[in-house]
């Protein structure tokens with residue numbers, strides 16, 4: 471997979487060169503290039519923003535600068551991801567879809583976002599996805615790009631340490647729509663808090679049942695919205711008793 475990120479704060483993307491992802495980049499399993507948007511600015515002040523038509527607070531990022539950047543960085547066949555508070559909700563399903571693509575380009579805006587014609591023009595020749603990572607407003611797209619890139623690249627074979635967990639995570643295929651159960655490790659007692667005895671029992675059926683129950687309880691308590699979406703066919707009699 472090739473990743474290109476365009477931003478006026480390229481150093482914001484430095485975390486992509488750390489940890490497992492950084493190693494995948496260093497050994498060429500992932501190609502990563504971060505570009506400073508100002509490279510495509512034309513005037514001597516290298517300005518990238520201007521006042522909004524129709525008035526309103528803040529500044530909007532200029533279409534000419536962004537279009538020039540995407541012309542260079544996003545060839546036919548690339549997928550352009552534009553983080554925005556107004557985007558389609560980013561989900562594990564979206565991450566799995568993006569993980570199957572060869573070339574992702576992230577257009578990270580600042581100020582009040584990009585002139586909409588940047589999206590409209592790019593969509594004429596590549597797929598453009600406007601994505602929101604949650605219902606809160608960040609100061610720019612860089613952190614959202616880091617979130618999407620991490621969620622996507624951890625699904626790539628050979629990038630994640632433990633391929634198994636990508637399946638059993640809360641929103642992975644392993645346990646559809648349930649939050650994951652609590653996890654424990656040594657010591658067996660810590661500051662007066664014990665590990666649930668079932669986990670020490672070696673009774674794998676009882677352990678699986680306990681984990682399932684805990685997932686159902688947590689999901690019912692913290693995410694009633696997910697419970698509403700659960701497919702009743704995936705709930706057995708014991709589930710219904712929780």
Ligand SMILES: Nc1cc(-c2ccc3ccn(Cc4ccc(CN5CCCC5)cc4)c3c2)n[nH]1
Nearest residue numbers: 553554555579580583603604606607608610611
């Ligand atoms: N999931 C998620 C993604 C982002 C995000 C992504 C890219 C950019 C680029 C600039 N901004 C700041 C920003 C500030 C104000 C407005 C204006 N809107 C009016 C009403 C609510 C806000 C838009 C945009 C970003 C924010 N935030 N949250």
